[in-house]
Amino acid sequence: MQTERLILRPLAESDIDDIWQYQRLDEVLRYIPWPKRDFEAAAAHTRWRAAAHSLDADGRAIFLACVLAPSxxxxxHAGRVIGDVMLRLSSVETAELEIGWVFHPDFHxxxxxxxxxxxxxxxxFDGIGAHRLVAHLDPRNEASARVCAKLGLAHEGTLRESYYDKGEWSDAGLYAMIARDxxxxxxxxxPHTP
Structure with a gap:
C-alpha cells in the first residue's frame, strides 16, 4: 500500500537493521510490552514478525514495514523503515481486529x-470487513492516544493495573471503532477550506 509519504509493505528479514534502530530504545520500549533484547534476540523477533502474514485464524497477524517514500x-532517509504497523485478528467469529504501531522517535x-x-x-474495514477495530495502549502514551483520536477510535475505558511489565503494574487503555462508526x-x- 502507498500513502501520501509512506510505502507499507510486508515486514522482511532485510528490515532487521532498521527495526533494531528503534526496537532497542528505552524510549520506544517504555510503552510496548516488549522486553529489552540484544541484537540477536531482536533479529529473531523481527524474523518471527516477518513470517506472520495471514489473518486466517484467531491470534494471527500481519506486520507491515513503514518505509519513507522518495521525496x-x-x-x-528515503527507503528507510521508520516504523511498523500491525493488524491482529482477535476473533474470526466476531470480526474483531486489533491495530498497533511503533515508530522511531526521530520521526515522531x-x-x-x-x-x-x-x-x-x-x-x-474496507478490505477485510472488520466489525470492530481495537487498539490497546498504555494511557501514559499520549502520542498514541492522539493517533487513536485522529482515527476516530473512541476511548472505551481503562483497565487499571491490568498487566505487569518492566517491573511495574501498568494500566491499559482500550480504544475502538465499529464498522457503523x-x-x-x-x-x-x-470540511470546506477557503
Whole structure:
C-alpha cells in the first residue's frame, strides 16, 4: 500500500537493521510490552514478525514495514523503515481486529503513525470487513492516544493495573471503532477550506 509519504509493505528479514534502530530504545520500549533484547534476540523477533502474514485464524497477524517514500522531504532517509504497523485478528467469529504501531522517535510528531494507521484502518474495514477495530495502549502514551483520536477510535475505558511489565503494574487503555462508526466517518463530507 502507498500513502501520501509512506510505502507499507510486508515486514522482511532485510528490515532487521532498521527495526533494531528503534526496537532497542528505552524510549520506544517504555510503552510496548516488549522486553529489552540484544541484537540477536531482536533479529529473531523481527524474523518471527516477518513470517506472520495471514489473518486466517484467531491470534494471527500481519506486520507491515513503514518505509519513507522518495521525496524531497525524505531526503537521505528515503527507503528507510521508520516504523511498523500491525493488524491482529482477535476473533474470526466476531470480526474483531486489533491495530498497533511503533515508530522511531526521530520521526515522531510528523503524522507518520496516523498516516500508516489510517491505511491499516481502511484495510481492516474496507478490505477485510472488520466489525470492530481495537487498539490497546498504555494511557501514559499520549502520542498514541492522539493517533487513536485522529482515527476516530473512541476511548472505551481503562483497565487499571491490568498487566505487569518492566517491573511495574501498568494500566491499559482500550480504544475502538465499529464498522457503523467507520461508515459514518467515511460518509461525512470533508470540511470546506477557503
Amino acid at each position: 524531497p522531504d525524505a531526503g537521505e 510528531g510528523r503524522g507518520y503513525a496516523t498516516e500508516a494507521a489510517a491505511a491499516m484502518q481502511r484495510l481492516a 467507520w461508515r459514518a466517518l467515511e460518509d461525512t463530507p470533508a
